[in-house]
Amino acid sequence: MARPNPLSGFPEWLPDGRVVEQHVLKVLQHTFELHGFAGIETRAVEPLDQLLRKGETSKEVYVLRRLQADPEEPEAGDKQLGLHFDLTVPFARYVLENAGRLAFPFKRYQIQKVWRGERPQEGRFREFVQADIDVVGAGELPYHYEVELPLVMAEALGALRAIGVPEVRILVNNRKVAEGFYRGLGLDDVEGVLRQVDKLDKIGPDAVAELLVAEQGATPEQAKACLELAAVSGTDASVVEQVRALAASYDAVTDLLETGLAELRALVEAAAQRAPGVVVADLKIARGLDYYTGSVYETVLVGHEQLGSICSGGRYDTLASDGKNTYPGVGLSIGVSRLVSRLLSANLVTATRGVPTAVLVAVADEESRGASDDVAAALRARGIPVDVAPTAAKFGKQIKYADRRGIPFVWFPGAPGEDGVRGPDQVKDIRSGAQVDADAAAWEPPAEDLWPRVMPAGE
RNA sequence: GUGGCUAUAGCUCAGUCGGUAGAGCGCCUGGUUGUGGUCCAGGAGGUCGCCGGUUCAAGCCCGGUUAGCCACCCCA
Numbered sequence: 072m073a074r075p076n077p078l079s080g081f082p083e084w085l086p087d088g089r090v091v092e093q094h095v096l097k098v099l100q101h102t103f104e105l106h107g108f109a110g111i112e113t114r115a116v117e118p119l120d121q122l123l124r125k126g127e128t129s130k131e132v133y134v135l136r137r138l139q140a141d142p143e144e145p146e147a148g149d150k151q152l153g154l155h156f157d158l159t160v161p162f163a164r165y166v167l168e169n170a171g172r173l174a175f176p177f178k179r180y181q182i183q184k185v186w187r188g189e190r191p192q193e194g195r196f197r198e199f200v201q202a203d204i205d206v207v208g209a210g211e212l213p214y215h216y217e218v219e220l221p222l223v224m225a226e227a228l229g230a231l232r233a234i235g236v237p238e239v240r241i242l243v244n245n246r247k248v249a250e251g252f253y254r255g256l257g258l259d260d261v262e263g264v265l266r267q268v269d270k271l272d273k274i275g276p277d278a279v280a281e282l283l284v285a286e287q288g289a290t291p292e293q294a295k296a297c298l299e300l301a302a303v304s305g306t307d308a309s310v311v312e313q314v315r316a317l318a319a320s321y322d323a324v325t326d327l328l329e330t331g332l333a334e335l336r337a338l339v340e341a342a343a344q345r346a347p348g349v350v351v352a353d354l355k356i357a358r359g360l361d362y363y364t365g366s367v368y369e370t371v372l373v374g375h376e377q378l379g380s381i382c383s384g385g386r387y388d389t390l391a392s393d394g395k396n397t398y399p400g401v402g403l404s405i406g407v408s409r410l411v412s413r414l415l416s417a418n419l420v421t422a423t424r425g426v427p428t429a430v431l432v433a434v435a436d437e438e439s440r441g442a443s444d445d446v447a448a449a450l451r452a453r454g455i456p457v458d459v460a461p462t463a464a465k466f467g468k469q470i471k472y473a474d475r476r477g478i479p480f481v482w483f484p485g486a487p488g489e490d491g492v493r494g495p496d497q498v499k500d501i502r503s504g505a506q507v508d509a510d511a512a513a514w515e516p517p518a519e520d521l522w523p524r525v526m527p528a529g530e
Numbered sequence: 531g532u533g534g535c536u537a538u539a540g541c542u543c544a545g546u547c548g549g550u551a552g553a554g555c556g557c558c559u560g561g562u563u564g565u566g567g568u569c570c571a572g573g574a575g576g577u578c579g580c581c582g583g584u585u586c587a588a589g590c591c592c593g594g595u596u597a598g599c600c601a602c603c604c605c606a
Contacts, residue, residue: 074540076579076597079597079599130604131605157605190531190532191598191599192600192601195605196606201606202606273602358605379605381606383605406606407606408606433565435564463564464564465566466564466565466566469564470566471566471567473566474566475566481565483564483565501566504565504566504567
C-alpha cells in the first residue's frame with residue numbers, strides 16, 4: 072500500500088504531542104472537578120432534527136448512513152443520525168432525557184470529540200476535542216453562575232501557564248447591554264446590528280458604519296453610537312459608567328440596558344478580585360449565535376489573537392425545553408485541539424519524552440535476556456516504567472535506542488566474573504554519562520524523571 | 531460553499547534558456563577489544579501528486595484532476 076497522506080482537518084499528534092494533550096486534558100478535568108462539576112459523556116450521534124436546531128451550523132453536520140443503505144429509501148423506522156458538532160446540543164438533549172433523575176442546578180463537564188464539515192485551516196479542524204462546562208437550572212438559574220463559570224475557566228487556563236501556555240484574556244459582554252442600548256437608540260434588529268458589529272476587527276469601524284446604514288437602516292448618528300459602544304472596554308466597573316453615560320448622551324437608556332449593566336458590573340467586580348487582569352469587559356464582543364441571552368464570553372491567547380477564540384460560551388435562557396419546563400444554562404467550551412495544536416506548532420510547550428519509559432534494561436546476549444527481564448520486573452513492581460532492549464545489539468546501539476526515545480536511564484545487568492558470580496548491576500544516566508552501581512530492589516530515578524513531564528519549551 | 535497560492539528524497543528546500551535529478555538534515559554500515567552523542571569514510575532512498583496535451587526532448591510550457599496551504603463565511 073502506498074504511504075497514506077494525512078487527512079486535513081483530522082489532527083493526529085505524535086506520541087510526545089499526545090503527552091502534551093493528555094496533560095492539558097488532565098489539568099482541565101482536575102480543575103472542573105475541584106469546582107464540583109460532574110463528568111459525563113454522551114454518544115457521538117444525535118438525531119439529525121435535534122442537531123439542526125442550531126441553524127447555520129447545520130450545513131456542517133456529518134450525517135451517518137450505512138454503506139449498504141439504499142440512498143433512495145429513507146431509513147425505515149430509524150431517524151437520520153448525524154455526528155454532533157458541539158457538546159451543547161447533546162447536553163441539552165441529555166438534560167431533557169434525564170430531567171427526572173438529575174439534581175438541579177446541574178453542573179457538568181464533558182470532554183469529547185466533535186465534528187464539523189468545515190474547510191480546515193490552522194486551528195480549525197473537522198474533528199476536534201472540546202472541553203465544556205455548563206450549569207443548567209430547572210426553570211431558573213441564578214445570575215452568579217454567569218460570574219462563576221468564566222472564573223473556573225480562568226483558573227483552568229491559568230493552571231496551564233506552568234507548562235508554557237500563554238496568558239489568556241477572557242473578553243466578556245452582556246447581550247442585555249447590547250440589546251438594551253440598540254433598542255434605546257431605536258434599532259430593533261438587534262441580531263442584525265450585532266452581526267455587523269462583529270465584523271469590526273476585520274473590516275474596521277468605517278466599513279461597519281456603512282453596513283449599519285446600508286443593511287440595518289441605521290442613521291449615521293445611530294451607527295456612530297453603535298461604534299462608540301463597541302469601543303468601550305476595561306477591567307473594572309468604570310466601563311459600566313462609560314456605557315451609561317454614552318447611552319444617556321443618546322437618550323438611549325432602557326430598563327434592559329440597566330439590567331445588563333448591573334450584571335456586567337457584578338461580573339467585572341468579581342473577576343477583578345478573583346482573577347485580576349484576566350477578565351476584560353469588551354462591548355464589541357457580539358458572538359454570532361443568536362441563542363445567547365445574557366453574558367457572552369470569548370477567550371484569546373495573548374500574543375496569538377489571530378488564532379481566534381480558544382474558549383467561548385455564554386448564557387442561554389432556553390438551553391433545553393420540553394414545552395412545559397425550560398432549563399436555562401450558562402457554559403463555556405475550550406477548543407482543546409485548537410489550543411494544543413498552537414502549543415505544539417509554535418513550540419510553546421514540550422514533553423520530556425514521548426514514551427513513558429524511564430529505564431531501558433540492556434540485554435547482553437539472548438541467553439541472559441531472562442536476567443534483564445528479572446531486573447525489569449523488579450523495577451516495575453516498585454512503579455517504575457521500564458522497557459527491555461529489543462535485541463542484544465552492541466551496547467552503543469542499545470544506548471542509542473534509549474536516547475532516540477528520550478529514555479533517561481539505561482540499566483546494565485552485572486556480568487558474571489571469572490568466578491562465575493554475577494557482578495553488580497549498573498545504571499547509566501545517558502544525559503550526563505554518569506554510571507553507578509545499582510540494585511533493582513532499591514534504586515529509584517529522580518522523581519522528575521519517573522514519568523514524562525510537560526514543560527515550557529526552551530528551558 | 532467562494533476566491534487565491536502551492537505540489538521535487540523521511541523532513542526543509544534548490545533545480546538557470548525545456549536536454550533523463552541535487553543539497554542540508556535525518557536514516558543505515560564501518561572506523562576491532564559489548565557504552566551512544568562529536569568527527570571521518572561509505573551507503574540506501576525519488577513514476578518530480580495524478581491524467582492528458584505541445585515538443586526530437588517536459589520537473590520546467592498548456593489543459594484537466596486530486597490533495598495541501600491561506601483568506602472569506604462561520605466558528606473551538
